[in-house]
Amino acid sequence: MRILFMGTPELAAETLAAIDRKAGADVIGVVTRPDKPKGRGMKLLASPVKEYAEAHGIPVYQPKTLKNGAFDEELRALDPELIVVAAYGNILPHEVLVYPKYGCVNAHGSLLPKYRGASPIQRAILDGERETGITAMYMDDGLDTGDIIEKYPCPIEEDDDCGTLTARLAEIAGRAMCDVIDRIEAGTVTRTPQPEEGSSYAAKIEKEDTVLDFTGSARDLANRVRALHPAPCAVTTLPDGSALKITAAKAVESPDASAEPGTVLSTDGRGTGGITVACGSGALCVTGVVPAGKKNMTAGDFVRGRRVSPGDRWGI
Numbered sequence: 001m002r003i004l005f006m007g008t009p010e011l012a013a014e015t016l017a018a019i020d021r022k023a024g025a026d027v028i029g030v031v032t033r034p035d036k037p038k039g040r041g042m043k044l045l046a047s048p049v050k051e052y053a054e055a056h057g058i059p060v061y062q063p064k065t066l067k068n069g070a071f072d073e074e075l076r077a078l079d080p081e082l083i084v085v086a087a088y089g090n091i092l093p094h095e096v097l098v099y100p101k102y103g104c105v106n107a108h109g110s111l112l113p114k115y116r117g118a119s120p121i122q123r124a125i126l127d128g129e130r131e132t133g134i135t136a137m138y139m140d141d142g143l144d145t146g147d148i149i150e151k152y153p154c155p156i157e158e159d160d161d162c163g164t165l166t167a168r169l170a171e172i173a174g175r176a177m178c179d180v181i182d183r184i185e186a187g188t189v190t191r192t193p194q195p196e197e198g199s200s201y202a203a204k205i206e207k208e209d210t211v212l213d214f215t216g217s218a219r220d221l222a223n224r225v226r227a228l229h230p231a232p233c234a235v236t237t238l239p240d241g242s243a244l245k246i247t248a249a250k251a252v253e254s255p256d257a258s259a260e261p262g263t264v265l266s267t268d269g270r271g272t273g274g275i276t277v278a279c280g281s282g283a284l285c286v287t288g289v290v291p292a293g294k295k296n297m298t299a300g301d302f303v304r305g306r307r308v309s310p311g312d313r314w315g316i
Contacts, residue, residue, distance in 0.1 A: 001102070001185060004080035005049075006031040006088040011170040013048035015086040015107055018174025020056060025181055029059040029078050031071070033089050067093050075099055082184065084177050085139065097139055102184050104139040107173035109166075111135060111151050113199035116144035121169065122162050123202035125227035126209075128219070130156055134169055136176045138191060143201075147191035149183070152176050161229040161248075205232065212236045214261035214315050218251035218282030225249045225284075233290065236262075236315045244314070247296055248288030254278055264312040273300025277314055 005016050005027055012032075020027050030053040035044040046054075053060045063071050075096060083104040085092070097104050110120035112135040117123075124132045133153040140146040152172050156165060183189035205228070212221055212234050225234045225246050233245040256265055259278035266276045275286040287299045291306065302308060 001181060002026050002028050002079065002081045003181070004029050004031065004075075004078055004083045004100075005085075006083060006092075007049045007086040008033045008047045008089045009087050010048045011109070011166055011173060012086040012088070013052045014170035015084075015173040015177055016049055016052055018178055019084060019181070020052075020058070022178050022181065024185075025178075027058055028080060029061060031061045031063065031066075031088070034062045034064060066090060066096055069095070071096065082181070084181075086173055086177070092139060094141055097141065105149065105177070105180050106137050106139050106144075106146070107177050108135045108137055108144055109169055109173075110202065111153060112137060112144060112148060113194045113196065115200055115202040117202040118204040120202040121166055122205055122227045125156060125160065125162060125165065126223055128223050132156055132165070132169070134172045134176045136180045137194075145194055147193055149180055149189060149191065150176065161226040163230045207232075210235050212246065212315060214277060214284070215280040218254075218279040218284045221279060221284050222249050222251045238308075238314060239312050239316075242292045244292070245290035246286055246288070247290060249284050249286045252276065252283050252285045254281075254283035260313070262313050262315040264308060264310050264314065266310055267299075267303045267308055269300050269303035271300050272298040273303050275299045275303065275308060 003019060003025055005019065007016060016030065019025050030049055032047045032049040035046050038045045050060050061074055080100050082102040083100050085104060086107040092104060110124060111133045115123055131153055133151055135151050136149040138146040154168055154172055210228055210232055212224060228234045229247050233247055235243050235245050238244050256278065259265055261278055261280050263278040264275060265278055265283060268274045272287060277284045277286060288296065289299060289302050290296050291302065
């Protein structure tokens, strides 16, 4: 089967690798987002999908858009029988969706119809969900509204962050798309329309989503830290006005329920250490941070180096 793959981040690269290793699957090309400038030098960096494709001799296409016929010439030349999509990041226009003989299938990072949209993995952790998964689906003109082929559940563990959960979902996505290809080839693939009942939307993570509001519950704040790690990370403001990214934290009982939210209640500079901060309910024990202009460090290193003290107020 002649397969055109579309995807961009690591989850997509793992899915591509699984399909590329599959006997009988002919990956004729990949479509991925254009290289992005990153870092202080603004050096152009290739997506994980591009890196995999170039390392394995698969032709790479990086159109800025697929709309208004921008990719029609290449699509006709490639003439795919199936398009497989995983976290591509661009909307596929109608003419692309209907071109392949077997349609366009997608590995979406949630159990649809919950968490349609751009950030399903982060939003599931933010909301304190205990289960998510990959949904193999046919794509249509809506936003993740196409018919479901199969759901592949995955538990969200208490210590999962977006990085660890995405890694597990990437492995599932690869298996799911290979399974779908087998079903299409065997003529046994099924389609189940999505119900609107129980649907929800996972909006793109914006800058305001990263700010920790200590008037909330410690559980919700810990979920936010987990959901936004390893990037872009939850953030708060120190008394000197500088930003502090929080990379690891857990909800604990507050030793002082009367303390104002955001108050540093205690610090531990021994070993990896910890910084306990009052919340609207409970307290947040911070164990990993990235100070402005610094690298990732333990809370213990931060306590020893920056003299954070009980009574300091964060997030003001």
